[in-house]
Amino acid sequence: MSSYYRTADSDWYKQRLNGVMLWVMAVFVVLVARLFYLQVIEGGEYRRLSENNCIRLQSLDASRGLIFDRTGKLLVENRPSFDLSIILKDAKPVEETIEKLAEYMNVPVRELMSRISGGNSCLSYKPVLLKRDIGRDVLAAIEVHKFDLPGVIVNVKPIRHYIKKQSAAHLLGYLGEINAKELKRGVYKGCKPGDFIGKFGVEKVYERYLRGERGGRQVEVDVTGQMVRVLKTVETRPGHNILLTIDQELQQKTEELLKGLTGAAAAMNPSTGQVLALVSSPSFDQNAFVTGLSHKQWRDLRDNPAKPMSNKVVQGEYPPASTYKIVTAMACLEEGVIDETTTFFCPGHYRLGNRVFRCWKRGGHGDVDIVKALTESCDVFFYRAGEMLGVDRLAWYAVACGLGAPTGIDLDHEGKGLIPTAAWKKKHFGVPWQRGETLPVAIGQGFNLVTPMQMLVLTSAVANGGIIKKPFLLKSIETVEGTVVYKNQSRNTGKLPFSIETMEIVKKSLWKVANEKEGTAYWHVHINDLDISGKTGTAQVVSRKRGDTAYEEDESKRAEHLKPHAWFVAYAPSEKPEIAIAVIVEHGGHGSSSAGPIAREMIKTYLLKETPPAENLMAERHPGYR
Amino acid sequence: MFDRRLAEYFDWVLLGITMTLGAVGLVILYSALSTGGVFPHMCTKQIIWFSGGLSIMVFSFLFSYKMLDRWGVSIYMFSIIALICVLFFGRHVAGSRRWLVIGPMTVQPSEIAKITIVIILAKYYSKRAIISGFTLRDLVVPLILIAMPFMLIVMQPDLGTALVVVLIAASMTVFVKIEKRLFLSMIVACGVTVPLIWMFFLKGYQKQRILTFLNPDRDPLGAGYHIIQSKIAIGSGMFTGKGFLKGTQNALSFLPEQHTDFILSVLAEEWGFVGSVTVLLLYLLLIGWGVKIAYGCRDSFGTIMSVGITSMIFWQVFINVGMVMGLMPVVGVPLPLISYGGSSVVTTLIGIGILMNVSMRSFIVE
Numbered sequence: 001m002s003s004y005y006r007t008a009d010s011d012w013y014k015q016r017l018n019g020v021m022l023w024v025m026a027v028f029v030v031l032v033a034r035l036f037y038l039q040v041i042e043g044g045e046y047r048r049l050s051e052n053n054c055i056r057l058q059s060l061d062a063s064r065g066l067i068f069d070r071t072g073k074l075l076v077e078n079r080p081s082f083d084l085s086i087i088l089k090d091a092k093p094v095e096e097t098i099e100k101l102a103e104y105m106n107v108p109v110r111e112l113m114s115r116i117s118g119g120n121s122c123l124s125y126k127p128v129l130l131k132r133d134i135g136r137d138v139l140a141a142i143e144v145h146k147f148d149l150p151g152v153i154v155n156v157k158p159i160r161h162y163i164k165k166q167s168a169a170h171l172l173g174y175l176g177e178i179n180a181k182e183l184k185r186g187v188y189k190g191c192k193p194g195d196f197i198g199k200f201g202v203e204k205v206y207e208r209y210l211r212g213e214r215g216g217r218q219v220e221v222d223v224t225g226q227m228v229r230v231l232k233t234v235e236t237r238p239g240h241n242i243l244l245t246i247d248q249e250l251q252q253k254t255e256e257l258l259k260g261l262t263g264a265a266a267a268m269n270p271s272t273g274q275v276l277a278l279v280s281s282p283s284f285d286q287n288a289f290v291t292g293l294s295h296k297q298w299r300d301l302r303d304n305p306a307k308p309m310s311n312k313v314v315q316g317e318y319p320p321a322s323t324y325k326i327v328t329a330m331a332c333l334e335e336g337v338i339d340e341t342t343t344f345f346c347p348g349h350y351r352l353g354n355r356v357f358r359c360w361k362r363g364g365h366g367d368v369d370i371v372k373a374l375t376e377s378c379d380v381f382f383y384r385a386g387e388m389l390g391v392d393r394l395a396w397y398a399v400a401c402g403l404g405a406p407t408g409i410d411l412d413h414e415g416k417g418l419i420p421t422a423a424w425k426k427k428h429f430g431v432p433w434q435r436g437e438t439l440p441v442a443i444g445q446g447f448n449l450v451t452p453m454q455m456l457v458l459t460s461a462v463a464n465g466g467i468i469k470k471p472f473l474l475k476s477i478e479t480v481e482g483t484v485v486y487k488n489q490s491r492n493t494g495k496l497p498f499s500i501e502t503m504e505i506v507k508k509s510l511w512k513v514a515n516e517k518e519g520t521a522y523w524h525v526h527i528n529d530l531d532i533s534g535k536t537g538t539a540q541v542v543s544r545k546r547g548d549t550a551y552e553e554d555e556s557k558r559a560e561h562l563k564p565h566a567w568f569v570a571y572a573p574s575e576k577p578e579i580a581i582a583v584i585v586e587h588g589g590h591g592s593s594s595a596g597p598i599a600r601e602m603i604k605t606y607l608l609k610e611t612p613p614a615e616n617l618m619a620e621r622h623p624g625y626r
Numbered sequence: 627m628f629d630r631r632l633a634e635y636f637d638w639v640l641l642g643i644t645m646t647l648g649a650v651g652l653v654i655l656y657s658a659l660s661t662g663g664v665f666p667h668m669c670t671k672q673i674i675w676f677s678g679g680l681s682i683m684v685f686s687f688l689f690s691y692k693m694l695d696r697w698g699v700s701i702y703m704f705s706i707i708a709l710i711c712v713l714f715f716g717r718h719v720a721g722s723r724r725w726l727v728i729g730p731m732t733v734q735p736s737e738i739a740k741i742t743i744v745i746i747l748a749k750y751y752s753k754r755a756i757i758s759g760f761t762l763r764d765l766v767v768p769l770i771l772i773a774m775p776f777m778l779i780v781m782q783p784d785l786g787t788a789l790v791v792v793l794i795a796a797s798m799t800v801f802v803k804i805e806k807r808l809f810l811s812m813i814v815a816c817g818v819t820v821p822l823i824w825m826f827f828l829k830g831y832q833k834q835r836i837l838t839f840l841n842p843d844r845d846p847l848g849a850g851y852h853i854i855q856s857k858i859a860i861g862s863g864m865f866t867g868k869g870f871l872k873g874t875q876n877a878l879s880f881l882p883e884q885h886t887d888f889i890l891s892v893l894a895e896e897w898g899f900v901g902s903v904t905v906l907l908l909y910l911l912l913i914g915w916g917v918k919i920a921y922g923c924r925d926s927f928g929t930i931m932s933v934g935i936t937s938m939i940f941w942q943v944f945i946n947v948g949m950v951m952g953l954m955p956v957v958g959v960p961l962p963l964i965s966y967g968g969s970s971v972v973t974t975l976i977g978i979g980i981l982m983n984v985s986m987r988s989f990i991v992e
Contacts (some may be wrong), residue, residue, distance in 0.1 A: 012757055013929050016801055017921050020933065021914065027944055028910050032903055034951045038861045039899040046861025050895075057851055218851060232850070 049220070056221050059192075062212030063158045065239035067172060067202065069248035070274070070475055074163060076172055076203075081159035082139050084152070085127035088116065091151025100149060104141040105131070127153060129194070133291055160196070160203075160290045166283040168251055170311035171244075171411070171473065173201020174289040190214055196290070201311070202244065202473060205410050209477050209485075212239030240485055243475040245274035253605040254279045257598045263565075263585040264312035264452045267602055270460035270571055270580040272490040273469030275409070276606065280312040306586075314407075314414040317449040318584055321537035322377045322520075322591070323567045324398075324444025326462060326506060329374055331397035332385040333502045340505055343369045346380035350439070357383050357439050360538070374509035377520045377536060379443050386442020391433060394442065395421040400497040402468045403450055407457045408493060409471040417454055420447035445540060455569050456582035462510070463533075463571035463580050466496040466503060510535055511574050521568070524596040532603060533574045534581075536591035537567030563587040568595035572603045579606050632687065637919075637985040643912045644963065644978050648676050650905060651889075651964035657871050658892045659966075668966055675968040679975030683982070691983040695927045698749035702771070705742035708735035709778040716782070724782050734969035736787040739775040741976055743791055744798070744934030746771055751802045752926035759803035768799060786958035790941055797937035802930060840955055852888070856950045859891040860902075867898030886965050887958055890950045905964075909943045919985045928984045935977040 038046065067076040084101075091097045098116070102109040116128050134142075134154075142154060160175050176199040178191050188197055190213060197211070198204035215236035220228045254265050258281035267276040284301055293301075301309055310316065332338045348364035350357045359365065359379040365372070373381035386394060398404060404419035418424075420441060422433035440446035453471060461468045470491040477486040496503070510533040513519040514526050520536045541562055566588030571577040581599045588594030652669060659666035694701070708726065712735050716723030725732045750768055754760070772795040779788040804812070824833070838845045862868070894902045916936030923929045939962050946961040948954030960970040 010924055010926075010929065013926070014921055016803070017917055017933070020801065021917050024910070024913055024917070024940060027940075028906060030953075031906060031944070031947050031951075034948075034953055035860070035894070035899060035902050035906070038857060038951060039863055039894065039902070040865055042861050043864035043899075046858050047864055050858045050862035218854070231854075234845075 056219050058217045058219055060215040060217060060234075060236050061157055062214055062236040063238045064160065064212065065210040065241045065480075067210075068241065068243045069246045069251070070244060070276075071248065072243070073248045075168065075244070075246075075248065077161050077163060078158035079161040080156050081133040083132050083155045083157055084130045084134050084138075084142070085155060086116065086130055087127050087151045087153065089151070091149075094151075097149055097151065100145070101130070101142075101152060104145065105134070105138050107131075127155075133159060160287075162286040164252070165287065166285055167255060168246065168278070169201075169283045169286050170280040170313070171201055171246065171251075171278045172286065173198055173203035173205075174286040175199060175203055176289055199289075201411060202242065204412060206242055206474065206477070210239045210242060213237040238480045241478045241480065243478065244473050245269075245276065245475045245488075246278070246473065247276045247606065249609065250602060250606050251277045251279065253277075254598070254602055255281070255283070257601055258585075261585050261588065262306045263583070263588065263595075264316055265581070265583040265598060265602065266313045266452055266456050267579055267581045267606065268456055268460055268469075268471055270463040270469070270577050273457075273460070273471050274475070274490070275471050275473050276579060277602065278311075278313050278473070280310070280316070282306050282308045284308045311411065311413070312452065312584070314409060314411050314451055314453045316584070317415045317417050317451055318565055318567075319446075319448055319539040320444040320450045320455060321539035321565070321567050322379075322444060323455055323535050323537035323569050324448060324450075325374060325377065325382055325442075326458070326510070326535055326569075327398050327401055327403070328382050328386055328389070328394060328442045328444075329370060329509070330496070330498045330502050330506055331394050332389050333370065333505060334397070334498050335389060335393060337388045338370060338385050340370060342385075343367045344373075344381050344384045346378050348380075350380045350383045352383075352387070352436050352439065355436055357436075370505060371509045371512065372518075374506065374535070375512040375516060375519050377513075382442045383439045386438055387435070389438075389442070391438045391441055392421050392423075394438070395419045397497060398448075400494070401458050401461070402494060403454055403458065407451075407453050407471050409453060410473050414453070415449075415451045417451055418447060418449040444537065452582045452584050455567070456580060459535075459569040459571055459582060460580040461496050462503065462506065463577040465500075466498060467492050468494040468496065507533065507574070514570070521592045521596045524592045525568075525570070525600045527600065527604070530572055530603060530607060531574045532570055532572040532600065533577075534568060534570030534596070534599065536596060537569075538589075538591045539565040539567060541565065541587070560587055563589050566591045566594035568592070568599045570599045570603065572607060579603060631989070632986050635986045635989045637982045640912075640915055640919075640978065640982055640985065643908060643915060644975070647905075647908055647912065647963040650893075650908070652676075653870075654889055654893045654896075654964060655966055657896060658889060671968070672966055672971065675971045676975070678968075679972040682972070683975050683979030686976075686979050687983060687986065689983075690987055691928060691931070691980055692925075694745050694931070694980070695749050695752070698745050702742050702746040705735065705739050706774055706778070708733075709739060709775060711735070713778065713781055724784055732968075736775075736779045736782065736784050736791075737969040737973040739779065740787070740791060740794060740938055740973060741935075741980075743772065743775060743795055744931055744938065744977075747795060747798050748927050748931035748934055751798065751930050755802045755926060755930075757803070759805035759809070760799070761805050762808055765799070765804070765808075768795070784958070786945075789957060790938070790945070790959060793941045794934055794938050797941070798930060798934045801933050801937075852956065853952050856888055856891045857952050860894040860951060863895040863898040863902070865899045867894075867896050867901055870896055872896060886960060886967055887946065888950055889965050890947055890961055893964075894950075906947070909939070909962075913940050913943075916981055919981050919988070922988045923984050924988060928988065932981055932984050935981050938977055939974065 063078055066074060066078070069075055084105075086097070086101075088094055094116070098112050099109055102112050105112075112130055115130050139154065142149065142152065146152070162169070162172065162174075175196040178188060178193065178195045178197045182188055182197065183191060183193065188195075188207075191197065198207040203210065213236060215234040217233045218231040220231060250267060254267070254277045258265055258279055261281055264280045266278045268274060269276060282304070288297060333340075344367075346359055346361075346365040346368050348359050348362050350359070357379070360377065365376055365378040365380070368376075368378045368381045370381070372378065398419045404417055406414040406416050425431065425433050425437075425447075437446060441448055457468060457471055470493045472488055472491075474488045476484050476488060478484050511531075513536065514521045514532045514534050516522060521534055525532055525534060541564055564587070566585040568583045568591050569581065571580040579602075581602055583595040583598045583602075585594045585598070652672060655672055656666065656669050659668050712723055712726050715726065717725045717727055717732065724734055724736060726735060747768060750771065754764060772792065776788055776791055779791060828836070844850065890902070893905060897904075913936055916932060916939065920929045920932035920936065923932060942959050942962050945954055945957055945959045946965075949956055949959070960967055962974040963971065
């Protein structure tokens with residue numbers, strides 16, 4: 001036993017080293033055997049494979065998910081694009097092949113040569129893209145002459161296609177080639193240069209669902225670069241399809257209504273927050289982005305003063321004008337500054353210190369209470385009520401109504417607007433708030449800025465009894481097979497800070513706006529078979545300064561760019577509303593005459609359409625769609 | 627101070643094998659990198675590193691390897707600090723931090739860790755080795771000593787080097803013997819826990835990653851593509867090879883990393899079975915010579931350290947050659963003395979220098 005606990009000595013080590021050597025020898029026998037197998041037994045086959053360097057990797061792109069409207073109407077699909085590439089190694093002689101190609105394509109040789117020069121000669125087995133999306137005639141010519149165009153390959157790739165030209169462009173967005181910065185950020189996993197990704201709108205926001213996963217193939221090719229057989233394949237996973245809350249019929253109708261105008265209109269279901277239509281005008285052609293914009297096209301879009309590239313519903317910030325009186329009215333009632341019986345006399349103007357603030361109605365409204373003030377949009381009433389309330393208390397209510405902050409809709413670049421307070425002015429201008437500045441703010445003409453989407457959410461909240469809804473565009477996400485992956489739900493972001501009594505007074509007034517002859521919108525909005533409530537707004541673009549020669553007292557003669565913006569917010573039916581709407585027409589003139597009829601037509605389209613075909617269409621969709 | 631007998635007992639054979647492998651490496655590297663005409667810049671750098679490594683080697687002969695026993699703990703601590711530094715201040719390359727920039731030099735602390743783990747384990751084991759083998763209690767300290775550099779290297783992350791460190795440590799531990807019952811129960815414990823971890827702890831994508839690691843064919847567009855190109859290169863060399871500079875797989879950049887991890891494919895393509903087996907035999911000779919030195923050494927520390935160094939060379943050769951031939955997972959482990967890379971060349975030469983030191987002094991009775 002004593003030997004068992006003996007410390008290790010060199011004899012013992014020698015014994016163990018013999019074992020080590022045995023193990024090493026065994027491993028080397030395995031390695032040499034493997035070498036023998038690869039080089040001697042299988043050598044001939046590998047020599048053949050190496051002769052042409054004939055194993056290539058081919059990338060397979062996943063098809064991008066489709067986009068449908070709420071009823072299952074297809075809005076965005078993929079169409080095949082034939083991309084012409086050349087593998088330099090196989091295209092010998094290169095110059096001659098390029099010359100022939102240029103002839104068939106009817107383009108200068110120089111243009112094609114510029115695509116291939118500068119490429120790394122080491123990568124000569126990699127295809128170089130010559131032209132994306134060649135036409136059918138070029139494709140036919142190339143297919144016919146394929147035998148003397150060695151190394152020339154045509155790949156079919158799916159390319160994005162927006163079915164209705166210019167329709168819902170701001171909402172759907174567009175695709176563009178991924179840039180170096182986006183590649184580096186690592187958000188776009190699995191993307192490589194040359195890939196197209198969503199750059200704007202729904203295409204961008206839901207990029208990761210729409211994109212899917214790339215696959216690829218290891219293939220063996222022959223001397224001319226033609227595929228002989230597929231060795232291995234990694235399947236692609238197609239992107240998910242997306243159903244939007246948009247009602248295509250209403251969307252299109254709204255686009256027609258805004259055609260030729262600059263402005264925005266949006267509609268949503270006030271009880272859920274589902275956005276039914278979202279239109280910004282003028283629009284742009286999304287398909288042009290996919291096939292590549294020319295410099296001129298891009299410059300024209302960028303420099304157009306009507307800003308076709310910006311989504312005015314969420315990015316456009318405007319003074320809310322008289323639509324803001326809804327907020328002022330409820331804040332004053334709630335704070336007890338006024339009650340339902342309070343009346344002010346409107347002589348057509350209001351004097352504060354040495355300044356005169358005018359009402360839009362030069363002759364004045366006479367004795368005005370809150371209901372009449374809203375119905376007829378009396379400015380003097382709100383000057384006086386607002387003055388008593390003060391700017392900061394008004395701002396608190398405005399913020400509580402969801403203004404001054406993004407609504408949270410699932411779109412990028414949403415503006416947050418501006419709700420001025422005394423502290424804000426001190427911070428930005430370094431001077432204290434003037435009492436007179438509260439007056440224009442109370443009628444929505446001061447520093448205030450809102451987006452049409454914010455006004456839509458506010459109108460919806462008034463309509464549904466006080467719940468601030470988060471607007472959304474995504475209804476659900478489905479796999480290609482139609483399994484629902486995600487179903488979006490209605491979410492609340494807050495509650496209007498007003499009592500039921502206050503809300504009832506305001507709702508009654510808004511009803512009168514469109515349904516009583518004195519109402520500002522009666523002549524332009526009222527229709528017999530529909531019960532619409534709403535509020536007009538006419539946002540002055542410049543203040544009425546004396547001595548401004550460009551300013552014409554008569555609105556019809558005023559220069560186009562100085563005409564006021566026209567607002568109209570509405571909901572219908574007044575009891576149990578199903579749709580809320582916000583419309584703004586830039587330099588449209590009066591809210592009632594310019595924006596009002598657009599809202600009326602939108603409501604008519606949505607509420608009076610023949611039996612909602614939603615369910616039928618949903619059932620129809622599945623067999624036919626890819 | 628300088629003992630004349632040292633020169634007398636200088637290990638010329640080991641130096642000869644080393645220089646031969648180095649020369650072969652340069653020839654292949656030249657072929658892998660040359661694009662015709664100009665002498666590749668990277669070959670010049672490789673020659674500089676090789677010379678640098680040899681200088682360090684010659685300088686180290688002045689001291690006895692027993693100094694390493696005395697200084698073992700300090701060397702180990704220094705190496706751990708370097709590994710921690712690299713996590714914070716290391717240069718970022720392709721998603722991992724492996725290099726420390728010190729003046730004009732860039733050092734890879736994980737390479738140095740391969741040598742230091744050999745020294746510290748040799749120091750520990752040489753004092754305690756008994757014929758019955760180590761019990762679990764004896765192994766607690768070595769486990770900590772191994773775990774520290776291992777974790778730090780995994781965090782970089784550099785899985786190839788981490789794997790080599792563990793294999794070196796495991797070889798040394800098994801060499802000094804683990805008690806039979808403990809050894810068996812360790813094997814059984816692994817056999818039980820691995821499937822359990824697989825079934826309950828790993829998520830789907832992690833399993834996928836491990837499966838791809840073990841079988842590159844599962845990823846035909848990534849690792850699998852590299853392996854098939856490497857196999858084509860090796861196989862197409864056939865018995866006598868295509869000849870110097872005639873390898874086509876390499877010339878057209880079909881091979882990934884042809885000058886570092888996949889350099890053997892270039893060799894096998896151009897020099898065929900004959901050339902590849904010759905190089906493998908050179909490695910076998912090198913490893914055998916390392917074992918012979920351990921055999922001739924008369925103290926435990928020298929013996930165990932020689933085994934450690936030899937196992938370092940052995941495992942790297944085995945993993946690299948196995949990988950390029952499609953026998954092993956795709957792990958970034960360089961081929962000692964042949965692959966391009968300063969840290970690897972210098973580390974290997976330092977290791978061989980230690981072997982020579984042991985070899986020279988094994989004849990001296992103190």
